[in-house]
Amino acid sequence: MASSITKIRPDGTKVLIEARVTIEWHRPKPNYEIAVCVCQPKKRTFYGVYDSNDYEYRALKIVDRAAYILAKQLEVCTKEEMMEAKMKLWESIKPTQ
Numbered sequence: 001m002a003s004s005i006t007k008i009r010p011d012g013t014k015v016l017i018e019a020r021v022t023i024e025w026h027r028p029k030p031n032y033e034i035a036v037c038v039c040q041p042k043k044r045t046f047y048g049v050y051d052s053n054d055y056e057y058r059a060l061k062i063v064d065r066a067a068y069i070l071a072k073q074l075e076v077c078t079k080e081e082m083m084e085a086k087m088k089l090w091e092s093i094k095p096t097q
Contacts, residue, residue, distance in 0.1 A: 003089035007081060012041030015077050019085040021093065034082050036073040049076050 004018040015038055022031040037046035050057060050072040060068055073082070 001089065001093055003085060003092055005081070005085050005088060007077065014039040014046070015081075016046050017077055017081055017085040019082075019089040021089060032086075034073065034085065036076055036082075038076055049073055 001022075002018055002020040004016055007015045007017070009015065015036065018035045018037075020033045020035070022033070024031070036049050038049060039046045050069055052058070057065065057068060
């Protein structure tokens, strides 16, 4: 299940923040992910904020890669905007009663 929000910056840059939750039968807990993509002004294609083929990323240890990804995401959007995407996802999957 996924939910996304798009923010437009004053310079015309579009930022897509997507929150995803994956529930699998063989994992005891759901897997939550946040993806941040950027579209430059007057362009149509969104690109991720980090490149996994970049040597700087590949030189990191596995445990340090999550911190690297979060730092790259925070260069483009704020934690409040990420939380807004998470809350939109929660509103779409929460039980109704």
